Amino acid sequence: MASATDSRYGQKESSDQNFDYMFKILIIGNSSVGKTSFLFRYADDSFTPAFVSTVGIDFKVKTIYRNDKRIKLQIWDTAGQERYRTITTAYYRGAMGFILMYDITNEESFNAVQDWSTQIKTYSWDNAQVLLVGNKCDMEDERVVSSERGRQLADHLGFEFFEASAKDNINVKQTFERLVDVICEKMSESLDTADPAVTGAKQGPQLTDQQAPPHQDCAC
Amino acid sequence: MAQDASLSSFQESEWEVILPVLYRDRAVQNVEEERIRKLKTRLQQLRWRGAKRGGQEYAEKSCARCRRALGLLLNRGAVCQGCSHRVCSECRVFPGRTRVWRCTVCYEGRNVRIKTGEWFFEERAKKFPTEGRQETAGARLLQSYQELSKISVVPPTPPPLSESWCSSSPGRLQELSQPRGFNKSVENLFLSVTTHMKKLSKSQNDVTSDKQLLSTSPEQGTGRPERRSQSDTAINVTARKISAPDILQSLSPESPKRPANPVLKQENLLSHPTPGPLFSGGSRQGSLISINSACTEIGNFDNADVTGEVELALRYCFKTRSLEVCIKSCRNLAYGEERKKKCNPYVKTYLLPDRSSQGKRKTGVQKNTVDPTFQETLKYQVEPAQLATRRLQVSVWHLGTLARRVFLGEVIIPLASWDFGDSTTQAFRWHPLRAKAEKHEDSSSPNHGELTVRAKLVLPAGTSKLQEAQEGTGEEPSCDGQLCLVVLGAQNLPVRSDGTLNSFVKGCLTLPDKQKLRLKSPVLKKQACPQWKHSFVFNGVSPAQLRQSSLELTVWDQAAFGVSDRLLGEARLGSREDPAGGAGSGSHSKLQWQKVLSSPNLWTDMTLVLH
Ligand SMILES: Nc1nc2c(ncn2[C@@H]2O[C@H](COP(=O)(O)OP(=O)(O)OP(=O)(O)O)[C@@H](O)[C@H]2O)c(=O)[nH]1
Ligand SMILES: [Mg+2]
Ligand SMILES: [Zn+2]
Ligand SMILES: [Zn+2]
Secondary structure, X not given: OOEEEEEEOOOOOOOOOOOOEEEEEEEEEOOOOOHHHHHHHHHHOOOOOXXXXXXXXXXXXXXXXXXXXXXXXXXXXXXXXXXXXXXXXXXHHHOOEEEEEEEOOOHHHHHOHHHHHHHHHHHOOOOOEEEEEEEOOOOHHHOOOOHHHHHHHHHHHOOEEEEOEOOOOEOHHHHHHHHHHHHHHHHXXXXXXXXXXXXXXXXXXXOOOOOOOOOOOOOO | OHHHHHHHOOOHHHHXXXXXXXXXXXXXXXXXXXXXHHHHHHHHHHHHHHOOOOOOOOXXXXXXXXXOEOOOOOOOOEEOOOOOOEEOHHHEEXXXXXXXXXXXXXXXXXXXXXXXOHHHHHHHHHHOOOOOOOOOHHHHHHHHHHHHHHHHHOOOOOOHHHHHHHHOOHHHHHHHHOOOOOOHHHHHHHHHHHHHHHHHHHHOOHHHHHHHHHOOOOOOOOOHHHHOOOOOOHHHHHHHHHHOOOOEEEOOOOOOOOOOOHHHHHHHHHHOOOOOOOOOOOOOOOHHHHHHHHHHHOOOOEEOOOOOEEEEEEEEEOOOOEEEEEEEEEEOOOOOEOOOOEOOEEEEEEEEOOOOHHHOEEOOOOOOOOOOEEEEEEEEEEOHHHHOOOEEEEEEEEEOHHHOEEEEEEEEEEOOOOOOOOHHHHOOEEEEOEOOOOHHHHHHOOOOOEEEEEEEEEOOOOOOOHHHHHHOOOOOOOOOOEEEEEEEEEEOOOOOOOOOOOEEEEEEEEOOOXXXXXXXXXXXXXXXXXXXXXXXXXXXXXHHHHHOOEXXXXXXXXXXXXXXXXXXXXXXXXXXXXXXXXXXXXXXXXHHHHHHHHXXXXXXXXXXXXX
């Protein structure tokens, strides 16, 4: 007699996670400083002079190979406009690192850095890694914020500092890679303090032999 | 509250831009959770290996990890500083270049804390002790949003009733009632947003015009669409990544720019034999292209007059089970931008019918040439049996400014008749490019996705002689044949507005005497590309019977609380002509079905187009 039976079919699971770990990064800063451009330069190697202000939030995923590890980066691009602040700050908590950006041709965006930094302190974890980036360093003629002031502020806030240009692709990759490295360092620290036996004896994703990026400030 | 005002002033058009981002994020999160779950399972298994087994005495002098006996003088073992267990020399790991070691479990434990991001959640918990680890901001926003806005915001196509039912299932309610550190006020804000929006959508006429302004169609001359990293349509693509069929595991195309140590890279490929991440491909090589190609799949691209040819070779490596498409060059291409005489060509391939981004491969972009040389090999990991069901689509595109794409022509190579054993077919050949061939096929019979199944007719030894079975005259040779059908998975299903489905498959075998055998798979929740891997077994059927039977497979989206399930698509195999089915696909699956019946005890893989 014909009959029918169901049964589970065991098959090896496909793992489609070709990376070792995932970092979440947030880009913040005033509107029009070039956050979206910076991300597009990094992820797609593209740049467009047109300004389309970001609505709310957006992200891109990019996997990089660093320190013998594949690291998947989920990079969040936030809207600089005030009206989206409620949404964007909701993302601070999930971020391991931040790129805080201002525009070297825009004094106001530089003055806002302190406020952005306070936002990070409020909404993010205590060890949040932050890189301060002065963008648009290709526009030397219109510069109003000197490198020196940028660096001083960064020192004051305890952030690392880069000048960069999304347009001319200066220091874009370096910024992200440095941020990844400092997150890795934090990660090792955090793991080693949790495992007292290895304190002092560094292991795992250590980056001590990582030399400093070629030029942190803009050469132009 | 000041923020309240800012949030509730959002327009529907703004949400239309934000929501897809939230959905995409959720797809990324799903993949991530799956990965983490696996890592933890592996660690657990490692622990169990060392655990004391029932009945077995816990010998003091044995390795805590592998249970190997330890000697008194030789091979005494040593104490792991991580867990204070004594382990043998085999079960130690020396990470990095240091002399400090850990036992395998401690080492793996540390690894898992790195790989899962656990270290971060632990650190974060110091500041936000109530924060759950899984829920991301996006998930919460989405949840609140969906919970409250469904009726007014979601387009009416999917049954809104069943959705709101689903989302108020007990599990969901529970989650909501424990916002775990999530700013309660934000949820309230969403409430006000949605009420606000309801008003908007009812009364305000300018919503539509806003929509146009913010529309994500890349055809609009404005920069915005291009700037979005994914258009709306990409949600499904993203979600698809969650569960790609194993049978088509992609090898990410070689990216020479990646500064990878080749050995390490190999290792990684072996340990995770799976596609490179969707959005990145691991390197710069044109993630711009992948990002927008979702648009090109739905027709948002320009067309050039098609000219020229593409030179390529096809090889199948049986050892690695990979199809290699070697794209050498093109000649005499049309200009992507005729007026400016500009052309930046690249080549993209799919193994049809899979049009998901999983199955997409691309070459690099050549600049300013209509006779580009690529010399690139695009690889697909695919089982030999699958090849026969596939067609290779090779299309050539121009990448213009602002990521605008222009279609330059394509060629479709059916692989069913391709002889991969014959070396002459492996030579490079020129294929003339043609205009898009498939438009009509897609529009004439709406495609509701594809279902991949594997079927086998099991006959007891001795009765498998085909002739006997085929005739079916006089004495039936045997009635104890068995039809095994494994429903592997589906993709490109018409998903709900939230990008997922609670799907299941029904199988109904109608025998010649009109007797119907029905089977049903379990429901897979919240997945856009379900992988049921469920097998249906129809017992006591003879080949002769089957020849006059039809098997109907239907895919459903389950509705909660008695609201009727939504039919997503159906495919039919067997004798009865499918009146609705498209001619092309119908005859193809017919051939496949005949193959199942005529080759007993062998698995046949099929990709069925759902209608
Ligand atoms: N010259 C120059 N222009 C840049 C650079 N980066 C961005 N821009 C331009 O600055 C404008 C604003 O860039 P966006 O990236 O959209 O700014 P944003 O920070 O994302 O702004 P919001 O989304 O509103 O927060 C655009 O017109 C860009 O083309 C740069 O490095 N150099
Ligand atoms: Mg922006
Ligand atoms: Zn051992
Ligand atoms: Zn140990």
